[in-house]
Amino acid sequence: MASNACPGCAKEISNKKGACPHCGHPMAEGPNPVATEVTGREWKLVRLIGGLLMVTAAVAWAGKSSDAGMVFFLGCVIYLAGRLGAWRTRN
Secondary structure: OOOEEOOOOOOEEEOOOEOOOOOOOEEEOOOOOOOOOOHHHHHHHHHHHHHHHHHHHHHHOOOOOOOOOHHHHHHHHHHHHHHHHHHHHOO
């Protein structure tokens, strides 16, 4: 395990620490922060509903349902609305 001297208290600490456990001084080479997804849950739910409508329409289409095309189109619109909404709130 590699260690460095803390600039704040001069005690030896691991170079993997983000801050000194003794004095709290931030280390220059701390661990990299993990990027998190910023897409909200509501947009994921909208995309899930759209996807489920598309799958339902595909199954109905195989059963020769007359409304399957409209349900599939509606599912596509809802799914795309979820994608655009997530993109809009992220930027």
